Structure formats: structure tokens, C-alpha cells
Amino acid sequence: MMITRGFFRGIDRARNRVFVVQKSTRAVRFNHVESPSTHENTCPCPPTTHIKSPPQVGAKETHIKTIFDSWNVSNPVESAETLPASFYTDPQIYEAEKRTVFGSNWLYAGHVTELKHEGDYITGTYAQKPYIVVRAEDGQLRAFYNICRHHAMTVTQAPAGNTTEFVCNYHGWKYALNGRLKAAVGVKGIRDFAASKVSLYPIKMKQVGPMIFLHFGGQDEDSSHVESGHEELRDTNYEKLSFVVRKDYKLNCNWKVFVDNYLDGGMHVKYAHPDLASNLDLSTYTTETRHKYSVQKAAASSSDRVSGTAHYVYLYPNFMINRYGDWMDTNLVIPTGVNECIVRMDYYLTDEKLKEKDWIEKSLASSHKVQEEDVWLCEGVQVGLESGVYNVGRYAPSFEKGMHDFHKTLYTEISQ
Secondary structure: OEEEOOEEEEEEOOOOEEEEEEOOOOOOEEEEEEOOOOOOOOOOOOOHHHOOOOOOOOHHHHHHHHHHHOOOOOOOOOOOEOOOOHHHHOHHHHHHHHHOOOOOOEEEEEEHHHOOOOOEEEEEEEOOEEEEEEEOOOOOEEEEEOOOOOOOOOOOOOOEEEOOOEEOOOOOOEEOOOOEEEEOOOOOOOOOOOHHHOEOOEOEEEEEOOEEEEEOOOOOOOOHHHHHHHHHHHOOOHHHOEEEEEEEEEEOOOHHHHHHHHOOOOOOHHHHOHHHHOOEEEEEEEEEEEOOEEEEEEEEOOOOOOOOEEEEEEEOOOEEEEEEOOEEEEEEEEEEEOOEEEEEEEEEEOHHHOOOHHHHHHHHHHHHHHHHHHHHHHHHHHHHHOOOOOOOOEOOOOOOHHHHHHHHHHHHHHHO
């Protein structure tokens, strides 16, 4: 018997075969191969690298499969349990969401009012993919990865601005607004390189009404749910509203907790948002659900902030549009970790109300109170999810069918 490259190797004469034992910190693996036809005990033996072990399922694959097997996507809302806590706390689930949910769906990037003029641009990041959306020289919107083609530096670090070109602060490479490389420093003597053929990596982009969406890859490019949201809101003149202000809220919870809170059919409003509840006739609350889309509606009670019918539109996976009275606000949920996210609130208003500064401040203060109440709720839920005590709950069928549909869609995407 001899040791070769971390393997014990020997001959079993009784059974006329070579046996190989590989040393491992976790286990000892026996691999059996036929002995040489000469039946000689002397080497050379076949190289150990040629001996193949049976394929084994890794610990990570086994772990995530166990999580997937813990929920039945086929159960109707009346008999279904909610997503298990591990879907909100497990890093592997979060990584799967980054690859699938945020890698193969249309994701909201911005509003056309942010990009009125040539050279206006906005930036952001989804699942570690930095992007730029810019109004190019020809007046068209373009979207690119915010990554220099030289050594991968972000070409701009500003959240928004106006420019005539993008200049990488690392080595000075310059890009036109259409993404084309204009100047490359230090390429004298380089071979097989044509600057005219180099551009920032493009990203698929779609404008629906005043909303701009990006698609980072994958096969499913269906945007019918986005179109549904546009059709729902078209008659409210939401395209003609003016931008007022942006507020970001950092939440210590998984991004899905906030989405769940939004999709509970208004069930929590009278308990957690008493001021908001006084502005709505909750007896009129309805929910309509379609694939990757839902709209909740409620008639307004007597209020100078909420009037007519309030529309709460959800576009899978992480974007909400709230249209009520003279106001519209959008909620964009940006995952930043397995148990943290940012909720970006953009507020828009009819032009007739833009001069009423005191009324605007009062309305924004009321909205801020609601958001603080939701932050408190969502972070409290995350504490329970991470406790190790709670695993699953139940849906309230008359309220939470939108939440159930969200869970089914997400589960189907990440488990495939």
C-alpha cells in the first residue's frame, strides 16, 4: 500500500481490484476501480485525478431544498400557511432572490420628471448591479450598467445630476451620453482594441406612462402587470403630477416584510394607523389580484388630504403606487441585506396645489406618521421571524389574497 496525493492506494487480491481511500476532515470515501489487466502489484497506477466519485448533493443545496420543501405553493389561500420564517431570515434565500426575482423582472428605476433635459441622469443599484439612466443627445432615454469598461469602477457616484459626458474618476475614460467610449487613457500600444466598438454595457429599459423600468436579464420579459398598473391609474391623471419631495426610510427587516404589510388588504389600518383610518371608509375596501399585480381601493371619508377613491397599486416585486386626492406617492422597496431594506417614498402633487406650502407640509407630516408606524410594525415582525419560535402563520382569506399571490409568485421564481 502506498500514499499518493492524499490518497491511500492498494490491491485487494481476493477480489482482484484496486481500492482507493481518500483522506478527508469530514469523512473517508472509498472509490473502487478495476485493477490493471496485468494484475501486477507494482505502479505506475492510474493517476488519482482520473478516479471519479459519484455526484453528491452539497450541504447548501440540501439546506435550501429543505426550505423549499417546507411550503406548499399549491394550497389555496383558505388552507395555506404563510411563508415560513426562513424565507425572511435565511441568507441563501436572499441570494436566490437576488439571482431570480431581481434578475428576471421589470424593476422600477425612476420617473420621467427626473430626466427632463439632455444629460439628466439617475443612478441606483439592484442586487449589486449598479445602473445609470440618462437622457441622451438624441432625446431618448438610455440605461447602462454604471461600470467602466477599463477596470470596473463606477463611472459616477452621484445619485442624480446633469452632465455632457461620463468620466471615470479612476483612469479618466470618457463615455458619451449614448454610452459610447469617447476617450481611453493609456491604450497606446494596446493590441486588438477598437475604442469605437466599446460602450458601457446596456440594460433593457421600458417606459410605461411616466414610469421607467429596467430588466437585468433572464427569459421572462412580460410587462403586462406594469401595463395593468398604468391602465388602472390612467384616468386619475397621474401622468400630469409634479414631483414634490423624496424621503428614504431605512428598515431593519427583510424587504418582503414591508411588501406583506402593504398587501394585507388594509387589515392593519384601523389598528396601526388611526389617523389614516379616519380618512377612509374601510367598509368599502376591496382588493383585486392578478398575476404580479394587485390593486386595493377604498372610498375616502371627509378629508382634505384624501378624496374620491384611494388606489393602492402593487407591481411585483417591489413597487407600489398610491393615488389619493391631489396626491400620489410611490414606495420603492430596495433590499440591502437579508434583514434590512430601504423604502424610498417619492411624492407628487397636482399643479393647482403646489403653491399651498402650509397644506403640503401638513399632508407630508401626516404621511410621515403613517410611515413611522409601518416601520415600527415591520421591524417588530422581523424580531418575531428571527426568534426561532415562530415558523408559519395563516392568511386571512377575505383580506390577504394579494399577499398570498405575492408569496406564490416569489416561491415559484426562486425554487426553479
